[in-house]
Amino acid sequence: MKIVGFHELGPDRWNPLAASSPEAWLTHDAAWVAIEERFFADTNLSFGLIENGDVVGIQPLYLNEGGVFGERLLHSGIHRHTGLAIREGIDRSTIRAVRSAAMKQIFALAELYDVDRIQLNTHNLAPANRSASREEIPFWVRDFGFHLGIAFGPHGMMPCPGLSTVNADQLIDLDPSEDELFANLDDGCRRAVRKALKAGLEFELATDRSALGSYLEIARESAARTGEVLPPADYYEAVLESFFSQGRAHLLFARAQETRLAGLFLLSDKNAVHFMAGVSRPDELNFRPNDFLHWSAMLWAKRAGFQTYRLGPWFPEVPRDWPISKVSYFKTKFGSEARSIIQGSMFRRPEKYIRELPAIRDNLECIGHRAAPASLTAQTGSEFVAHLLRVFGFPQASASSDGTPVVLYRPQGTDVAMAREILAGGRAVAAVLPAVEFAEAFAVVAEARTIGSAQVLRAEMAGAKPWKRLRTLHSYMRFAAPDGVPIVSDDEGRAAWLCLGTAAGGPIMFIGTDLVSDIVRYRQGDPAAAAKRPTEAMWGFAGERPNYLFDGQLSGESLRERPADWWCEALADALARHCGVSRLPMLPNGAVGAIVVTGDDDQAALSCYAQQREALGSTPVTYFLHPLTKHTASTLKQLKSGRKVELGLHPDALEHPDRYADLFAEQAQWFEQLTGEGARTVRNHGFLNDGYWGHATAWNAHNVKGSSNLPGLDGCVLNGSLLPAKLLLDDKLTEHWSVLTAIGDGIVFVHGWDDQQSANCIFELAERIRNDGVPGVIVVNLHPENIAKTQGMHHAVRKLVEDGFIPWTMSECFEWFERRPGQSGSTVRKRFALPWS
Structure with missing residues (x-):
């Protein structure tokens, strides 16, 4: 069998096989091979195989240097896949001979050019790959030792021996009716198409190559927004010059009256259409021209007799925030079926890639990984x-x-x-x-x-x-x-x-x-929710709050229930009832509940502190001091005189949330200088949040004992519990305690409640705890600055204490649940000097 180079064979002998072979598609065409040679490949090494004077096979093949890891790569097309195409109708023994000869040539070229890796593939739109005879395991894997699949990192290919990432081609079968095709679009896509139609967008199939100017104009506007590097205009012109007149390259537009808002560049061959590129004007995206244009292109392709519409690859395994996923995920919403892309590698120098493993380790750990407690x-x-x-x-x-x-x-x-x-x-x-x-x-x-x-x-x-x-x-x-x-x-x-x-x-x-x-x-909360942080203000104030981490599991449920506590109580009851394990009262002296009053400083006037002191009497308070507090060391000493007051930190990073760690360190140092002690408890100003407990890193680094940074506002049990517990983060049980702030004086402003309504909110939560039969800790946040509008809430707190709720500071609450083992009741009372002793 004779090997003949691409240029020696010539288009006249090359193209008939490319046109007839079921293993070939447009990217096998001699004109396309020339485009690859001109714009993308360093060297064109494509060849044909001759048997008895007849062309029995063609193999597009290219050499590129300096790509990923600086590799020298021999390949049969990157993105624009090809593969060995064999003449239709020849017998199996000749097929084996053609394949053997082709691989012998590929290995010889690899040796000659001293390549680091060989990458081979096949095209999913080739008729053989769209039929029932599709070979999922190509011969070069089965018979020649290639590794099927390629590993991908956040920005593209990251080949390494033994590693692969699913590369799922999105193909749409155009055989169903137009109504069925529309029903197969996902909900958001259907809404987008309807919106575009309502806005009057029109579909246009360009009939003249001059329309490329409009396409490139839109492309430049789009690239200015995204930072995308566009191929040269000559590339698009070469594609149109080679295939437009043949009806195998197409320009399509979404248009509002005379203005073209978005464009598609499609290729077609052998009853299949391929989405090569698309662009849209950034200022017109609200009209959803991209969804409209792909839908219109699908209808055009169907009516023109095409069978398949190819959107291209998506990477279902990788994290959704990776760039390769972000730019390709949209392809999944048009009702496509996923078909794996057949591609793989032979590593001639595996050590070159294995050396890079430390650099790509973080990427590998993200693929196929779900951050969940199951990994504990x-x-x-x-x-x-x-x-x-x-x-x-x-x-x-x-x-x-x-x-x-x-x-x-x-x-x-x-x-x-x-x-x-x-x-x-x-x-x-x-x-x-x-x-x-x-x-x-x-x-x-x-x-x-x-x-x-x-x-x-x-x-x-x-x-x-x-x-x-x-x-x-x-x-x-x-x-x-x-x-x-x-x-x-x-x-x-x-x-x-x-x-x-x-x-x-x-x-x-x-x-x-x-x-x-x-x-x-x-x-x-749900760690997966952190990837979809809300951007709108909550309760009228800017800044991320943690509530969205809990929305998923609370959806459709009563916000007054305590599902986390119920699981614990069921276990505790079973151990006592069925296993005979002795159980102690959860709170001192078997109290039904406890109450912790906190006050966020928020630069309140010192006269407000005096009014609050009078309203609360001897009830303990934990004040979280803002870095701009009006207090001094002497006024704090006076504040603590004669009653139990704990001081905690109220860190403020609302204006610079990205600098939270540094600001926290500065403000923790300020707090220690002002008070003479390190902060044991914390609540962020505005309940500021950072994804999935991102601020806990700073808290733990500064030995902050506990926090109350989850807002229930009006008695909503946001976290399913009215009891404190330690945080479980990064597969480790930390020493940091968290407890819900069940009620805040924001109810006066958010709900417009008067003294009686706001007091009833506290009484109702206390009554729920009594009826539950499971003790709970009510944390009530009462800003000193709001004392004039929250007298009812202050009186309600004092009434609960009179009725038997244990009054604690925040630290006393955490200390009780952590230190109780091994201590008698009298020792505990002495240790904390608690008001009920």
């Missing part, structure tokens, strides 16, 4: 559940074998021996999401129940208590055992939690819901 280590998950149990009255709860109960998160078969040893000592074990082999060791059968949305379960022993309704946000396991006692059941009556007595001695609870993921999601 077993130890961290166990520690978190044990921590919550300590809050709920089990001071000896532990993730280690010396506690009671002992919490095991995702225990495996290797943990069975340890569990049996704990049970042999008569102590209880809580096994959260046990592995199948762990459950089988105790004769418990486990099965998965997957859910697509939140699922409501029921606590069997809750009676009429509100914590009977338990709502999981995640799929769960169900258990069955001959002597097992159902603790939590689903809508089919199957046990999601099961308690089992054992011959070894102590009881074991099998917990099939992901307590860690559920409670973290409720208490701390």
Whole structure:
């Protein structure tokens, strides 16, 4: 079999095979190969294969140097894919011979030019790839050792041996009716098309090559906005010169009267249309010309008899904020089907790419990764559940074998021996999401129940208590055992939690819901929501607030419920009721609730502090001092005289949220100079937020003990809990506590409430806590500056204290729940000098 170079073969012999081969498309055409040679390739190494004087195969092939990692690359088209095209109708043995000869030539050229990598591919619009005979595994992978697929980073190809990223070509089958095609558009796309039609946009198919001037004008306007580097105008002119008159290159426009708002550059061949490029005027995007133009182009293609409309690749695996995803995601909204792009590499110098692994490690960790509590280590998950149990009255709860109960998160078969040893000592074990082999060791059968949305379960022993309704946000396991006692059941009556007595001695609870993921999601919000931060003001004030992190799990639910607390109470009740583990009162002396009064300084006049002191009497207060406070060291000393006052920091970064860490460090130093002590508690000015607890990094770096930076405003239990707990961040249980600010005096201004209405808000939350039967901590934020309009709220606070709610400062609240283990009641009272002693 003879190898003949592209130029030696000539278009007259090259093009007939390109036109007839089912493995070829327009990018195989000799004119296109010439365009690649002129504009993109350093060297054109394309060749044909001759057998008995006949052309039996053609292989476009190019050499480029200095690309990714400075590589020397031999390839069959980047983006404009080709591949080996073989004459139709030849026998299988000749096909094998053509393929073998082509690969021998490719390897010889690779050796000759000393390339670092060879990249081969096929074109998805070639008839063979649109048919049932499509070869998903190309011969050069099956027979010649290539690696299928290519790895991509945020900005494009990032090849490395053994790594690949799904590159999903978006193809639209034009066979369905126009009504069906429109129904297949996603909702937003349909709305955009309707909006464009209502605005009077019109579709135009250019009949003259001179329309390229309009296209390039729009392209330059678009590039000025996006920073995109455009191919030279000569490139577009060359494409039109070669293919426009043949009806294989097309210019289409969206037009408002005589003004062209957007343009499409399409290629067509063999009953298929390919979106090559598109542009739109930045100032006209509100008319949605891009959606309109692609929809109109689809209709034009269908009516012209084309079968397939190709939008091009999208990368479904990579993070949505990567540039390659941002610029390609729009291709998925036109009702397309995804077809993988067949491409792959042979690495002649793998070490050249492996050396780059440290530089691309962060990118690799983003692909196929979901930042979720499921990535927790077993130890961290166990520690978190044990921590919550300590809050709920089990001071000896532990993730280690010396506690009671002992919490095991995702225990495996290797943990069975340890569990049996704990049970042999008569102590209880809580096994959260046990592995199948762990459950089988105790004769418990486990099965998965997957859910697509939140699922409501029921606590069997809750009676009429509100914590009977338990709502999981995640799929769960169900258990069955001959002597097992159902603790939590689903809508089919199957046990999601099961308690089992054992011959070894102590009881074991099998917990099939992901307590860690559920409670973290409720208490701390959804990390995925941080990628879609709101831009509009909330309550009339600018600045990002954390509320949007919680909207997803609260949608359709009562904002007065405490789903995070209900899960903890169900577990605590089961341990006490079925496992015989002693439970202590959650609050001192078995109090039904506690109240923490805070006051954001916000540069209030000192006379307002005096008025507030009178309104609150001896009730403890935590004041968060603003960096521009009017207080001095001497006025603070006077403020604290004769009653319990805690001072915390009210950091202000509203005008420069991007400088929060630096501003916090400066303001923390200022606070220490003013007060003589480091800040133990914090609330951001304006409840400023930074994605998913981004500010916690600064808080932890400065040893801030706790925060109350989640706003409930009017008693909304934003985080599903009226109790404090530590933050679980980056697979680590931190030492930082968080508690909801359940009520703020903003209700007077946001809702326009009077003294009675605002006081009732406090009373109603207290009554809910009493009725719940689960203690809660009400944090009420009362700005000194607002004292004249919030007398009713101050009086309500004093009334709750008279009625038995424990009055605490913020630090006292956190200290109680952290330090209670091992301390008697009298020791605690002495330690905190609490008002109820």
